[in-house]
Amino acid sequence: MSHPPPETRTVAGFDEDAEKLLRVVRRSVAELRPQAAPGLRVTLQSVLDEDLGVDSLARVELWSQIEREFGVRLPQELFASASTPADVLRVLRGGADRSEQPAWVVDPVAPGSLERQVPDTARTLVDVLSWHAHYQPGHTHVRLLGEDDRPEDISYGDLQREAQGVAAGLQKGGLRTGQTVALMLPTGRDFLRGFFGILLAGGIPVPIYPPLRLSQVEDHLRRQAGILCNAEARVLITVAEAKFLAQLLRSQVPSLVRIASVAELGGEGQDCMTPTRQPEDIAFLQYTSGSTGQPKGVMVSHANLLANLRAMGTTLQVEPRDVFVSWLPMYHDMGLIGAWLGSLYYGFSLVLMSPLAFLARPGRWLWAIHRFRGTLSAAPNFAYELCLGKISDAELEGLDLSSWRLAFNGAEPVSPNTLQRFAERFARYGLDPRALSPVYGLAEGTLGVAFPPLGRGPLIDRVQREAFQARGQAIPAEADDGATLSFVSCGRPLPGHQVRIVDGNGIELPERREGRLQFSGPSTSAGYYRAPEETRRVLRDGWMDSLDLAYMTAGELYISGRAKDLIIRAGRNIYPYDVEAAIGSLPGLRKGCIAVFGSPDPATGTDRLVVMAESAEKDKSTRQGLRQAINRVVVDITGVPPDDIVLAPPRSVLKTSSGKIRRAACRELYQRDEVGRPGLAPWRQVLRLLGQAIHSYLGRGWRSVCTLRYAVYIWLLFWLVAPLTWLGVAILPRQRWCRAFARRAARLFVRLAGVPFSVEGVEHMRKGGPSVLAANHSSYLDGVILCAALPPRFAFVAKRELASQWLAGLFLRKLGARFVERFDLQRSVADSEALAEALRTGQSLVFFPEGTFSREQGLRAFHMGAFVLAANAGVPLVPVAIRGTRTVLRDGQWFPLRGAIHVNLCAPLVAEGPGWSAAISLRDAARAVLLEHVEESERTLSHV
CATH class of the missing domain: 1.10.1200.10 (ACP-like)
Incomplete structure (x- = not known):
């Protein structure tokens, strides 16, 4: 036309x-x-x-x-x-492009060296890029397809050079090693060089998805603010057009100091100095989509990432001549790791197109495979369904998919029906049905967990519906009818990795019994960033709880649902996916916009079965007919009627950025009775965000005032209590009275300071004989806290320099402190003998074996004095764990903060005998005890 x-x-x-x-x-x-x-x-x-x-x-x-x-x-x-x-x-x-659909000719990517050369010695992701940039700098790494489908080639050398420019700009702006930088960019060249620019600068990339529509601005920014706050992002890299909206985030994200584009960063710096990173360091944070709750940042280390890439590559037998074609978004683990970083490591080329290119014209995905002779590609199940329903035969004329050797299907439940129909339709276009590969993975496992054997094709297991729903038994079914359920095998665990199925008590289940899927191996993440409680909930003894339900048979893994999506109704396990799929076929409802979830019913102690379905129908009789039809479908599928059917207007069912139903969020919306409430206009959303920003600024200002007021109060309290305490100790005639007075003063100070203070393990203190106490040292407050916690019969061991100070020296001498020389060897030996004599006379001693403290978490190296004395004197050594003082008053900081303090007097340790070897063993045992009680807690505090 x-x-x-x-x-x-x-x-x-x-x-x-x-x-x-x-x-x-x-x-x-x-x-x-x-x-x-x-x-x-x-x-x-x-x-x-x-x-x-x-x-x-x-x-x-x-x-x-x-x-x-x-x-x-x-x-x-x-x-x-x-x-x-x-x-x-x-x-x-305005003049849209009126050109015809291009007739694609084959345009294969020229491979690099056909010999399989990979960076096996690389220890970090930066090493991988450096290896390829050194050995094959001109080899095409990525072919970016733009709006006109013309490829823009990026070599390994190009990527490294452009990323170094971004890194220089970040470092010039003050980015320090280990700080996080958010990437809110669409798929494209800027994302690639921005991601590696952050790594080369020593930072930690945090990919987040960019906004698509102005009408979604409020919900989008609110969700991103939560991610940025949790990640403590210092910089946000985004497109220039989004910088205005991104500025609204700064009021809600205290850590955010800069918002910039890749072009700005690349034009600011000259050279970058890439710091050395270790395999255990975080490579990037992968935030989960939030389909079953609030987003959480999975900590993916360099070691996790390389272990996963190597295991997947071995299983899939990838080689340099492979070509990966992908439209998957780069903020999703399947697109970021599976498509991009996998091709980066193994040296085969990646043909990369925008997700919008696929959604606007799904046929472009298949034609890109044809054009570039793609051998590998991946997508969620909905993408394969879209190709079945939205691409006409006329659009596929001349298509050749014979090069496609592995078509991965994952990231959401895999439909056996979709697999079968896709294989049947596209077989006439050269697709080998054995190429279809259902896989299982998740961010907590870096990406891949289980893959099927090469060349086998999909394996479908049909089980009896009644036995599975009532008892969790996957009994094979004779016939494929309404009394059966079908599940697709995701294959076997990757090499070096393990999976197991456990019940609610963590006991491993036999084959064909449904339970919680757990996995372990070198790809397993250490947990969630700054979320220790969430980490402890899913990670235990090296096993990560996937929160998925599954069963195994003949070594094959079958995923049956999400544990948090499971609905228990009248003793039955109901799986939302089956019900949603069946309801979605009803006319008058929006397919893909159905949410089935359980809502707790306090009266019965079980779940109410709720169906939320989008419909634009207004006629009352028509809506009533829809409810009746939904009721019939649910009864047919589950055997029980739904407790509530909510016909909601369009866009009521909440989804993640990747299109998954957010059932937990829908449940919250339902329980708050907010389903179907109209959203605000975009300009009102922006005004509300501005109001929230002002409120946030005022709130932060008020909190700052409160913090300052507390600090001033603490210092006034100190200068009131400290002189009176010193004066009381100075004038009291007996040491026992001085110690008792100092203890009461310390307890009074802690109480008036409003610091939650607790002591545990007092029963471990010996009353009939002397002992040595070894306490960790993390703050100037430690001495005061031990004075308040310990009975008034212990003498502190202090450095001799304090003895010559008039104020401190007089105070410590009156309390019976013992001084030791740190630099003069002869004097040090004499002081040690004096300490040994004190023990023999019955005086218990308190040591800080670290000698001093710093602002960093963890224990410093121990000096041997306390342990040699305890071993040679044959007295017990009591490890004392002090927690919280570093938070309240950190080294180099004279601004006290509120925080709880806890002292744990651990069980006494006794050396095997006198001598240096026994003292070393005693030191190691004491350090292990303190690490158990102190370091874990401090890691938790650092994440609060």
Whole structure:
């Protein structure tokens, strides 16, 4: 169809285009919702999703019809940004691309060396890039496909050079090793060089997804603020167009000091100095999508990442001639690790296209595989379903998929029906059905956990529905009918990794019994960033709880659902996926916009079965018919009727950035009775965000005032109590009275300071004989705290320099402190003999074996004095763990903060005998005890 250029067309022509567009939209929506067709009203200002029920998947069909009707290729960005038909019309009037669908010719990627050479000696991700940039700098690493599908090649040398420019800009801006930097960028060159620029600067990348539409700005920024706060991001790298909105985040993210684009950073610095990173250091933070709760940052170390890449590469037998074609978003682990970093490590090329390119025209994914002779590609199940339902046979004419040797299907439940239909349809285009590979992985396992054997194809297990739902037994079914369930095998664990199925008590289950899936191995993450409670909940004894339900048979892993999505109703286990899929086929409901979840019922102690389904139907009788139809489907599938059916308006069912149903969030919305409440206009959202920003600034200011007020109060209290305590000790005639007075003063100071203070293990103190106490040292407060915690019969061992000070020396001598020389060897020996004599006369001693303290967490090296004395004198040594003082008053900081302090007097240790070897063993035992009681707690505190 030919069209005159826009500048020669009349106003009437413009009206003709508008009417034609509205006819297309009307027809498309009527096909989607035939019951609503008679009274359907579509205008240029109708909101596609809210008014017409056109979600992301429905847009695929609408875009296809518009392009066919007008003979154009709409910009892929319009797919996400258009809110109304008027937005589309403006692009059509502005001169949309009217070229025909290109007939792709094969354009294979030229491989590098055909010999399998990989950086086996690399210890970090930075080493991997450096290795390739050194040995094959000109080899094509990534081919970026833009709007016009012309490839933009990026070599290993290009990537390293451009990333170094970004790193220099970050370092010039003050980024220090180990600090986090957020990447809020779409798939493209900026993301690639920004990610490695952060690594080369010594930082930790935090990929987060960018906003798609202005109407989503409030929810998007709120979710990102939570991630940025948890990550303590110092810098946010984003596109220039998003910098204004991103500025609103700064009021909610105290750690955020800068927002910049890649171009700005790359133009600021000259050279970067890449700090040395260790394999155990965090490579990046992968935030979970939040489909079952709040997002959590998985700590992926360099060691985790390389172990996972090597295990997957071995299983898949990848080689330099492979070509990975991907449209997966880079903030998702399957796209970031599976597609990009996997191709980076093994040296095969990656053909990378935008996720919008796929959603706008799904056929572009398959044609990219044809054009570049792709051998590897991956996608969630919905993408394969989209190719089945939204690509016509005419669009596939000439397609050749014979090069596609591995088609991974993962990241969401895999449908046996989808696998079968995809294999049948695309077999005539050269696809080998054995290429379809259902896989299992998750961010907590870095990425891959289980893969099927090469060349086998999908393996489907059909089990008896009744036995599985009632008892969790996967009994093989004879026939494939309504009384069966079908599950797809995800294969076997990766080399060097293990999986197991356990019950609620952590006891491993036999084959064909459903339970919680746990996994372990070198790819298993150390947990969640700054979320120790969440980490302890899922990681125990080296086994990570996936929060997925599964069973195993013949060594194969079958995923059956999410543990947190499981609904227990009348003693039955109900799985939302089956119910949602069945309800989604009902006419009048929006497919893919169904949420089934359980809501606790206090009256019965079980879950109420709730169905939330989006529908734009307004007629009461029609809505009643929908409820009846939903009720029938649920009863057929589960054997029980739903307790509540909520017909919600479009866009009520909450989803993650990758399209997964956020059942936990939907449950919260339902329980707050907020389903279907209209959202605010974008300008009102921005105003509300500005109000929240002002409120946040005022709140932070008030908290600062409170903190300052507390610090001033503590110092006034100190200068009131300390002189009086010194004076009392100075004038009292007996040492026993001095110690008792100092103890009461210390306890009074702690109480007036409002510090929660507790002591545990007092029963370990010997009353009949002397002992040596060895305490960790982390703050100036430690001496005061021990004075308050210990009975008044212990003498502190202090450095001799304090003895010559008039104020401190007099005070310590009156308390019976013993002084030791640290630098004069002869004097030191004499002081040690004096300490031994004190023990023999019955005087117990308190040591800080670290000698001094610093602001860093953990224990410093121990001096041997306390342990040699205890071993040679044959007296017990009591480790004393002090927790919290470093938080309240850290080294180099004279600004006390609120915090709880706890003293743990641990069980006494006794040396095996006198001598140096026995003293070393005693030191090691004491250090192990203190690490158990101190270091773990301090790590927790550092994450609060």
